[in-house]
Structures are given as C-alpha cells and as structure tokens.
Amino acid sequence: MTKLGLRDSVLTLTLIPTVIIGLLLGGYFTINRYIELDEILYQQGTTISEPLAIALEQPMLEKNKQLLNRLISYTHNKHSPTIKSIAIFDKNNALLMTSNYHRSFEKLISQKTLINLKTTHVQKSDELVTFFTPIINHTSHDSKWDPSAFQSSLGTVIIQLNKDQAVIGQQRALLISGIVIILSLVFAAILALRLSRMFMTPLNKLVLATDKLVEGKRSTGLNDNMIGEFELLREGLNTIAHTMVMQKDEMQKNIDQATSDYRETLEQYETSNIELSFAKKEAQDANRVKSDFLAKMSHELRTPLNGVIGFTRQLYKTPLNKHQKDYLDTIMLSANSLMTIISDILDFSKLEAGAMELESIQFQLRDAVNEVMTLLAPSAHDKQLELSIYINQQVPDDLTGDPTRFKQVLINLLSNAIKFTEKGSIKVDISHRLLDDERTSLLVSVTDTGVGIPMDKQDSLFTPFGQADSSITRKFGGTGLGLIITKHIVEAMSGRITLNSAPGNGTCFTFNSVFSLPNHVFTNDLPTKSLIGKRILYLEPHEHTHHAVLSLLTQWESNVTACFNETSFLDAIKNTEHKYDVCLIGHMASVDDMQQLKSYVKAVRESTDYLYLMLNTVSHNMREAFIGSGADACLSKPLNHRKLCEVLAAPYRLDHPTHNIEQNDQALLPLKVLVVDDNDANLKLLHTLLSEQIEVIETAHNGSQAYSLSKSHKYDIIFMDIQMPIMDGITACKLIQESSLNEDTPIIAVTAHALQSEKEQLLKDGFKGYLTKPIDEDMLKQIISDHSPQTPVNRDKAKTDTPQSPAPFQSSRIDWAQALQRAGGKSELALEMLNMLLLSVPETLTLLAKAIESNDCQQVLSIVHKFHGACCYTGVPKLKSLAETIETSLKNKCLLENIEPELFELQDELENLLADASVTELQR
Numbered sequence: 001m002t003k004l005g006l007r008d009s010v011l012t013l014t015l016i017p018t019v020i021i022g023l024l025l026g027g028y029f030t031i032n033r034y035i036e037l038d039e040i041l042y043q044q045g046t047t048i049s050e051p052l053a054i055a056l057e058q059p060m061l062e063k064n065k066q067l068l069n070r071l072i073s074y075t076h077n078k079h080s081p082t083i084k085s086i087a088i089f090d091k092n093n094a095l096l097m098t099s100n101y102h103r104s105f106e107k108l109i110s111q112k113t114l115i116n117l118k119t120t121h122v123q124k125s126d127e128l129v130t131f132f133t134p135i136i137n138h139t140s141h142d143s144k145w146d147p148s149a150f151q152s153s154l155g156t157v158i159i160q161l162n163k164d165q166a167v168i169g170q171q172r173a174l175l176i177s178g179i180v181i182i183l184s185l186v187f188a189a190i191l192a193l194r195l196s197r198m199f200m201t202p203l204n205k206l207v208l209a210t211d212k213l214v215e216g217k218r219s220t221g222l223n224d225n226m227i228g229e230f231e232l233l234r235e236g237l238n239t240i241a242h243t244m245v246m247q248k249d250e251m252q253k254n255i256d257q258a259t260s261d262y263r264e265t266l267e268q269y270e271t272s273n274i275e276l277s278f279a280k281k282e283a284q285d286a287n288r289v290k291s292d293f294l295a296k297m298s299h300e301l302r303t304p305l306n307g308v309i310g311f312t313r314q315l316y317k318t319p320l321n322k323h324q325k326d327y328l329d330t331i332m333l334s335a336n337s338l339m340t341i342i343s344d345i346l347d348f349s350k351l352e353a354g355a356m357e358l359e360s361i362q363f364q365l366r367d368a369v370n371e372v373m374t375l376l377a378p379s380a381h382d383k384q385l386e387l388s389i390y391i392n393q394q395v396p397d398d399l400t401g402d403p404t405r406f407k408q409v410l411i412n413l414l415s416n417a418i419k420f421t422e423k424g425s426i427k428v429d430i431s432h433r434l435l436d437d438e439r440t441s442l443l444v445s446v447t448d449t450g451v452g453i454p455m456d457k458q459d460s461l462f463t464p465f466g467q468a469d470s471s472i473t474r475k476f477g478g479t480g481l482g483l484i485i486t487k488h489i490v491e492a493m494s495g496r497i498t499l500n501s502a503p504g505n506g507t508c509f510t511f512n513s514v515f516s517l518p519n520h521v522f523t524n525d526l527p528t529k530s531l532i533g534k535r536i537l538y539l540e541p542h543e544h545t546h547h548a549v550l551s552l553l554t555q556w557e558s559n560v561t562a563c564f565n566e567t568s569f570l571d572a573i574k575n576t577e578h579k580y581d582v583c584l585i586g587h588m589a590s591v592d593d594m595q596q597l598k599s600y601v602k603a604v605r606e607s608t609d610y611l612y613l614m615l616n617t618v619s620h621n622m623r624e625a626f627i628g629s630g631a632d633a634c635l636s637k638p639l640n641h642r643k644l645c646e647v648l649a650a651p652y653r654l655d656h657p658t659h660n661i662e663q664n665d666q667a668l669l670p671l672k673v674l675v676v677d678d679n680d681a682n683l684k685l686l687h688t689l690l691s692e693q694i695e696v697i698e699t700a701h702n703g704s705q706a707y708s709l710s711k712s713h714k715y716d717i718i719f720m721d722i723q724m725p726i727m728d729g730i731t732a733c734k735l736i737q738e739s740s741l742n743e744d745t746p747i748i749a750v751t752a753h754a755l756q757s758e759k760e761q762l763l764k765d766g767f768k769g770y771l772t773k774p775i776d777e778d779m780l781k782q783i784i785s786d787h788s789p790q791t792p793v794n795r796d797k798a799k800t801d802t803p804q805s806p807a808p809f810q811s812s813r814i815d816w817a818q819a820l821q822r823a824g825g826k827s828e829l830a831l832e833m834l835n836m837l838l839l840s841v842p843e844t845l846t847l848l849a850k851a852i853e854s855n856d857c858q859q860v861l862s863i864v865h866k867f868h869g870a871c872c873y874t875g876v877p878k879l880k881s882l883a884e885t886i887e888t889s890l891k892n893k894c895l896l897e898n899i900e901p902e903l904f905e906l907q908d909e910l911e912n913l914l915a916d917a918s919v920t921e922l923q924r
Helices: 006-055 058-062 065-078 105-109 165-213 229-316 322-353 365-382 402-417 470-474 482-492 543-555 566-575 594-607 619-626 641-655 680-692 704-711 729-738 754-762 777-787 816-822 827-853 857-871 877-892 894-918 917-924
Strands: 081-088 096-097 121-124 127-135 152-162 363-366 384-389 398-401 425-433 439-448 497-501 507-514 533-540 560-562 579-589 608-615 633-636 669-676 694-700 717-719 746-752 769-772
Touching: 006 058, 006 065, 006 127, 006 152, 058 065, 058 127, 065 081, 065 096, 065 365, 127 579, 127 857, 152 165, 152 533, 165 229, 165 827, 229 322, 229 619, 363 365, 365 384, 365 402, 365 425, 365 641, 384 470, 384 543, 402 425, 402 482, 402 507, 425 470, 482 497, 482 507, 533 543, 533 566, 543 560, 543 579, 543 641, 560 566, 560 608, 579 594, 594 608, 594 619, 608 619, 608 754, 619 633, 619 717, 633 641, 669 680, 669 704, 680 694, 680 717, 680 777, 680 827, 680 857, 694 704, 704 717, 704 729, 717 729, 729 746, 754 769, 769 777, 816 827, 827 894, 857 877
Parallel strands: 384 425, 533 560, 533 579, 579 608, 608 633, 669 694, 669 717, 717 746, 746 769
Antiparallel strands: 081 096, 081 152, 121 127, 127 152, 363 398, 398 507, 425 439, 439 507, 497 507
C-alpha cells in the first residue's frame, strides 16, 4: 500500500471531516423539511375539509344545490391551485356535486372509504392527498334525547390536494442543502490547499537541500528564514552540510594517503606475483615430471614384477623342499604387496589428474558385499577375528552405480580394519535412506576392535601418504594412499566418509554413497519357500553375527530358537518335545575350541535332522574334520546369504517343485535379434550368450550388411557395434530408422569403451540404450527385459554354479575365472575366445608399432579400440585396463606423447602374454 504524502494528508484530513459534517447536517435538515412540508399539507387539508363539512350541513338539509355549489366553488377558488377538486356525496355514496372533473375522478367515486365514515380520513398517492370528511347532521326534530340522531351522516365531502407545492418545497430544500455542502467543500479545499502550500513550500526546499547533500554538493541553498519548526530543520541541515564538508575533506586526505600506500603495496604484489608465476611454472613442471616419473616407474616396476610373479608360479610347479616353499611364499607375498602399492600410486595419480570415471551399471548389493567378504575372510580368519556383515532388510538389493569402486572402498576399509586389529571382531553394518523414487543413499559402517587412532592424528589419515604415526607405518606397512583414494571415490559417489576412534577402543569408519534404483529388476528368487515354518535351533555367541543371521532366518519365515550361550543351547535341546528340522551352530574354529564344538555336535545330533556349522575358517581339512564328527556341512564366516539359504533348503527342495532347479529353466523368448560386429570373437560370444535366451539370431559384420538385412527382415532388437569398416554403427542406426522395416526397432549400441559424453551422444543419435564390453549376462538380460515385449528374464539360470575347468596355461595376465564368467560358464567358448585373441596379438603388435612410428594418432585409436573390444571377453583384466586407459586418453586429446608409457606397457604385456603360452599348443 502506498503511503500518502504530506500534501495529500492535509487535503484528506481537511476535506473528509467537512464532507462528513456537511452530509450529516444537510441530510438532517432536508429530512426535517420533508416531514414538515408533509405535515403542513395534511394540516391544510384538514383545516379546509372539516369547516367546509360543517358549512355544508345546512344546505344539505335544505337540499339547496345553489348554495352547495357556491360554497365548494368559493373554497376551491380560494385555495387554488392547492385544491385539485372538491366533491360532495350523499349518504348513499352518490355524487351530488363537484368543483372539477379530472382523469382520476372515477377512482374517487368508487372509494369504499365512504362507508361508515365518522371522522376525517386521509388517503395518499404519488401525486395527490385525498381527505374524506363526513357531513354530520347535528339537528333533531323531536324533544327526546337520541345520541344517534346527532351523529347521522348526511353525506361526505371529498377534497383532493395536489402535492406539487410540497414536492417543490422539498426539492428546494434539497437543492439549498446541496449548494451549502458544495460551498463548504470548496471553502475547505481552498483552505486545505493554502495550508498545504504553507507546509510544502519549505518542505520542498528542505528535500531539495537533502538531495544536494546526498549528491555530495557543498551548499544546500537554504539561506532564507522559515517559519516555526522548519527553521530548526533548516539550521540542522546547514549544520550537517558543514560537518559533511569538513569530514569529506578529511576523508579525501586519508584516501590520498591510503592510495599512495596502496600503490607502493601493489608494486610489491606485482613483484611477488611475478616470482609466484615463476614458482608456479616450476611447480607445474615438477608435477608433470612427477607424473611422468610415476607412469614410467609403474611401467618399469610392473614389467619385472610381473616376471617375478610369473616365474615364481612356475617354480611352484617344480619339486620343492619345505624351506624352498617358504622362500617362495615370502617372494610371492612381497611381490603381491609391491603390486598393491604400485596400483595405489596409479589410482592416486588418476585421482589427482581427474581421470577416474564412475560406471553406471546395475548390480546386486548383497552379492557385491559377499564378494568382498569372501576375498578378505581368509586374512581375518588367520588372525582369529570374527568378521560379520549385517544388511538391513529394507535395503534394496538391486542398485545402479559402480560396483567395482564400491567394492574397492569396502576392501580398503576392511583391509585396514584387519591389518590394525589383533583380536576381537570386525563388523559391517549397511542401512539406507530413500532420497526420492529414483535414488537411495546407502550408509555403511565398518567397526573394528583394533588399536584405535588418537584424535590429533585422525585428520592426517585422509591426506596423501599419511598414517596415524610412523611407528604404525613401520609395523603394518602400506603407502598411506588407501584412505585418500577411498575418500575421493566416496565423494565421487555423492557421499562423505567420517571416522570415530579412540586409542585402545577400536575405530568406526562410516561412509554413505548415492545409487540409482533401476526401473526393472531381475527375478532372482532364493529357495526361501522351503524354509517357511521349519524349526531351526540356532547357536551363535557373537552378538553381531547372531543378529545378522537371525535377521535372515526371520526374513525367510523360519521358526527359530535362538541361543547366545551353551546353557540356553543345552536347555533348548532338553526341553523340546520334537526334533528340530535344522540346527545351526556358529563357533570359532581354533584348535582349543574344537573339542567343545564337537561336544555340541554330539549333544544335538539326535535332536535335529540336519546339522550345519558356521566357522571362521576356510581350511578344507578342518571343515572335513567337523563333517566327519557328525555335521552335515560346514559354512565359512561371514555367511553368504545365497549359500546359507541353498544349504538350509537343499534337503527340502523336492517338497517344493517351484524351487526345483530343473523347472527354473526358462524357455527361449520368441524374439528375432540382429547382432552386428566386425570382430569375429565379439560376434561369436554375443551370439552364444543370446542363443540361451532368444529363438532367432542373425549376424552381420558391418553396418552396410545390417542395413541391407533390415530392409527385408523385421527384428525385435538390434545389437550394433559402433566402430566398423565400410559403414559405422551410428550411420547404420540412422539409415535403419529412416528407411527400413525396423523404424521402431530398439537399437542397442555395443562398444568396448565410451566416455560419458559419448554415451549421451549415442542416445541422441537414435540408440535406445548401450552395452559396455565386456558384456555381462545380467546386463544383457536387463537390456532384453527393458526393450522387448516379453516378460522379464529370470536370472536364476545365470547364477547357477557351474564347475570351472582349469586354465589352459598359467599366466598372471589371464584371469580364467573371469574368462569363464564372460563366456557364460562355457569352457570351450572361453578357450576359443582366448585362442582368437592370442592369434590376433602378433598382427596387433605389428600394426601398433607402425602406427606409433608414423605418429598416426587416429590409427592407434582404431587399433586399440578394436583390441579393447576383444579383451573384454577373454579374461585379461590388465590388458583391458591398459587399452581402456589409452582409448580414454586419445578420445580426450589425441596426442601419442601423453600415453607413451601406457603404449610401451601394452606392447610389453602383449609380448609377455605370447611368452606365457604357445599359440600352437592352444590350437591343439
């Protein structure tokens, strides 16, 4: 709301009261005048009609019309123009005489008011006032007193008066009242304007003087005296102006002095900046030298180190005595530790350069955590540590993110916990918080009972090459890079890591990371229906492990009798009336506790159908010893939820056909798929993986063939490689969508490596999705589930454990388990894929050497990209990592000198791979 100014306020405060008072007084007097004129008119009519009625009595008795006419005519003329007409009616309401005929005279004759009229009656209308006065007979012919004789009516005299004079008087009164109000308003307005001008003139001068002060002018211009309080304001402003001038002069002097000092300081800063520029350039040169040194040293170190590890493994195959085997164990342990240190340094270099990118693929959280636990469990068991994992039931299992980096964080934290804990336990707790419908934040805590960290040393843990103190470094070893790498990875996953520790009380690392929730999830049911209602006796002294396993059993709807100690366990055996279906006993697997554990087995054996032990050991001999003493099976801690469920449900799965593995085999989907790839190995593998799910599969070796097939065949899904000869995948995709039978067919890009920006560009180019090599069966099934009209693909078959064949030859450069996994568990296919890779190595080395010699960056990129695609399926993680690093660098900036160390290392690795195996023997 806008506030009124002073002038508007004066006018408002002057005029509003005047208007209100004028309206009240004018209205009051006008209404009084209205009422007064009406009363005068009524009084006049009564004064005329009643005397006339008395005067008409005698002529009515004598029936003297001449006299009657003279009386009413005289009365009418005397009071004209107030009287409109006078009429005389006899006692029978018949008209005798009237002084004037007019339009409404008939209405006057028909008045019912003449009946039994004793006094004057007044009737009003819009224009007339009518008076009905009876003519009373006041004489009597006899001497008897008869009151009714004196009241007999001789007739009625009716007088109609015009209201014109009264209305004119009323309008005159209203007009005079309005004129008086208007004159009052005009006078009040003139007075208000003069009064406002009296205030506004000096006030405007004061405002103008204030504006001059704001603008910084020295003179206000207020030289003339003013009246009243305005004079005080004028003197105050003049005083302020004088003070401001004095202060401005003083401030200008200070500014001049400060400017002089600033110029001197600025000159010093310029000199310092020049020196800093030189120092910065020297630091950058030193940092570049350091990075080059790290890259070259990692290459120089890895090459002989790979030889040490490789020949050590070969030496294991020769006859060795006890001391020689101990020496080889020490060599292998030292070499692996050195390899870990080099990997940490390389990861740290990538983080510093901002070259580490996170993948976004779908994975299952519990399986990822189980992989980490399985990897680190032997280290914990060697130190007799209790390693346990508890995942809240509400945590979603299917997530989308980077499982490799998530596992790296867990491995770093758990490795440190195992390293710095001599006795006790290490606990992992995982919960979550939904951020919205598409994202969730995992909260992971790793708690140990180790040496603890002083408060003043905790900040140094998250700095490069930092540890709690030098004694710990010497005692436990390590580069001090694990936690800084972990911190950067967690922050890259939109989280943060904290720790809570005190010396002697252990350490708790807590971190959170944000993952996406996939739109589609794989159906991957465990055989939990077989465990519903089963009576399970459960003994686990360790609290965290106890609650973790109990949560799983409760989730599977089993009837669990949980015991924390020996007493409650023995009581549960004695007090039961029926045998338990399953007994599950968790215990330490030390030599000292073996007799006690065997006593538990002996005590409960007769009270349960099946007995399973949970031990913190991976020793096959120890587990066989307990099985021989009466246990049905031994499970290693921490428990893998899949293995636990399958072991517990195995004896009962025949009772539930829905869990029968044979019935879980899924029929092929009635789809027709086209696979396009110029690499025969990639084409064969993708065809093999799809053949387990899809009925009809066709192949093409380049985009041109794919386009030709698409014009004559209709496909449900097309898998398209990107870089191909004759016609690349992007061009083929656009042509297929523009003019073919497959305009609406989803086309999936298949590439060995793509930057995030390239993946986004692929979607803009028309691809409905993309697969990154190596292609995992779960990823492939998810793509088919997302883009086909059929029901989601069941993943149970992919998870079925298949016996692994031995590697064709021993080499540190080959991960045979990964090769089998990439080939869907088919050893023949994995061997054929590896054979095709080895056959292509000599040609790759020759082409790569020529491209490097001619400094042809694009040719190197093409060769490495094709080789990268072949590496994705053959279980050579080191070669794949090198190819991916080189391809990423060349795509960002195509300069061979930037990746020269990696190129040399790739060539060395290829030559070493050929040295590890004979291609001729592999073909046989």
